[in-house]
Amino acid sequence: MRKLLFVILIAVAILFQAAAQLPPPVKRTPIVKHNISPDKNVTSVSVVRIDYQPAQRTGRHLHPMPVVGYVLEGSFVVKIAGKEAHYAAGKSIYEPADTIIEQFDNDSPTKPAVLIAHYLAGPGQTELVRILPDHE
Numbered sequence: 076m077r078k079l080l081f082v083i084l085i086a087v088a089i090l091f092q093a094a095a096q097l098p099p100p101v102k103r104t105p106i107v108k109h110n111i112s113p114d115k116n117v118t119s120v121s122v123v124r125i126d127y128q129p130a131q132r133t134g135r136h137l138h139p140m141p142v143v144g145y146v147l148e149g150s151f152v153v154k155i156a157g158k159e160a161h162y163a164a165g166k167s168i169y170e171p172a173d174t175i176i177e178q179f180d181n182d183s184p185t186k187p188a189v190l191i192a193h194y195l196a197g198p199g200q201t202e203l204v205r206i207l208p209d210h211e
Contacts, residue, residue: 106145106165106166106167107166107167109141109143109167109169111141111195112171115140115141115172115195115197116197116198117195117196117197118196118197118198119196120193120194120195120196121193121194121196121203122191122192122193122194123191123192123194123203124147124189124190124191124192125189125190125191125192126187126188126189127149127151127180127181127187127188127189127190128181128187129181129183129184129185129186129187130180130181130183130184131180131181131188132178132179132180132181133176133178133179133180134206134207134209135175135176135177135178135206135207135208135209136175136176136179136204136205136206136207137173137174137175137176137204137205137207138170138172138173138174138176138194138203138204138205139172139173139200139202139205140172140194140195140196140197140200140203141169141170141171141172141195142169142170142192142193142194142195143167143168143169143170143192143193143195144167144168144169144170144190144191144192144193145166145167145168145190145191145193146162146163146164146165146166146167146168146188146189146190147164147189147190147191148164148187148188148189149163149164149181149182149183149186149187149188149189150162150163150164150181150182150183150188151168151179151180151181151182151188151190152178152179152180152182153168153176153178153179153180154176154177154178154179155170155171155174155175155176155177156174156175157177159178161182168190175207
C-alpha cells in the first residue's frame with residue numbers, strides 16, 4: 076500500500092512538472108473582417124510592404140483585385156467613394172476591386188508610414204495597381 080501511494084505521488088509530481096513546462100497558448104487577436112464583394116475566387120495573394128515618406132501621396136488609383144492593407148507604422152488618410160477615413164497603426168484598410176481610390180496618403184507631415192498590402196488575385200491577374208490621372 077505504501078509503495079502504491081509513493082508511486083501515485085511520484086506520478087502526480089511528474090504530471091504537474093510537465094504541465095508547468097507547457098508554453099502558454101498562442102494569443103490570436105482579431106483585427107477586422109472584410110467581406111469581399113463581389114465574391115471572388117482567390118488563387119494567389121501577394122503581400123507587399125509599402126513605405127511612405129512624410130506627407131507622401133499616392134494619387135488616384137485603382138486595383139483590379141481587392142486589397143486588404145494593414146497599417147504597420149504611422150497613419151493614413153484614405154478617401155474611397157467620397158468617404159474619407161483615417162487609419163492609425165494596427166488598423167486594417169479594405170480597397171474594393173475596380174474602385175477608384177481618390178486619396179491614400181501618409182497622414183503625417185513629419186513621420187514615415189508603412190502599409191502591408193495583401194493583393195487578392197484571381198486566375199490570370201498579375202497587375203496590382205493602375206495609376207489614374209489626377210482628374211477625369
